[in-house]
Amino acid sequence: MKRLLILAAASATLTACSAQPESSTLAVVEAADALCRPTPNGRDVTGCYVTLTASQADRLISVASPSAGVAEIHEMKTEGGIMKMAELPDGLALPAGEAISLKPGGNHIMLMQVKTPLATGDTVSLTLTFEKAAPLGVRAVVGQPGPTHTRH
Numbered sequence: 001m002k003r004l005l006i007l008a009a010a011s012a013t014l015t016a017c018s019a020q021p022e023s024s025t026l027a028v029v030e031a032a033d034a035l036c037r038p039t040p041n042g043r044d045v046t047g048c049y050v051t052l053t054a055s056q057a058d059r060l061i062s063v064a065s066p067s068a069g070v071a072e073i074h075e076m077k078t079e080g081g082i083m084k085m086a087e088l089p090d091g092l093a094l095p096a097g098e099a100i101s102l103k104p105g106g107n108h109i110m111l112m113q114v115k116t117p118l119a120t121g122d123t124v125s126l127t128l129t130f131e132k133a134a135p136l137g138v139r140a141v142v143g144q145p146g147p148t149h150t151r152h
Contacts, residue, residue: 027056027133029094034140036109036124039117046118047074048109048126048140051101054094059131061091069113076105085110090133104145118142124141 029052036048052060056073063071092107094100102108109126118124122142129135 003031004058007054010112020098027054027058027130028132029054029058029060029128029130029136031128032138033098035145036111036118036140036142037144038120038122038142039114041049044114045110045112046114046126047104048078048111049101049103049145050109050126050128050140051099052094052098052128053099054096054130054133057096058094058133059091060128061131062129063109064127064129065124068111069115070111071126072109072110072112074110075107088093094130116126120144 011057025056032051032053034048037046039046063073066067066073074085075088076083076085078084087110088107092100092102100107111124121145123142126138126140126144127135128138
């Protein structure tokens, strides 16, 4: 009987100490206002913009699109009075509850090797991959940034 009580107590202790399933603590990321610019004549590159809000601190680590051979997360910054654009190799931090806008003149998604020209009114499928949250499929309309966007 003593042996049975010890086993029951050990089992109860292990159950109480075990981690909760990750699905109950996964971050959720919402996307809004997804937009890609039309491709310039003769060019196969364009920028895409979206506002992301994560329920928990997370990181956008990659982007993919069937419309482009390459999709990267880029930043624009000024160094020595010169605007420079470069990939963010570690992705983009998404603080909990804060709307992070990828927009012209700032962080954005860069599509390269665009397979067919993108025209106003088209849509572009993007798959956003995060460090913690499940991948998110986004449909971006093709058009020019409006008043809520800054110049790129």
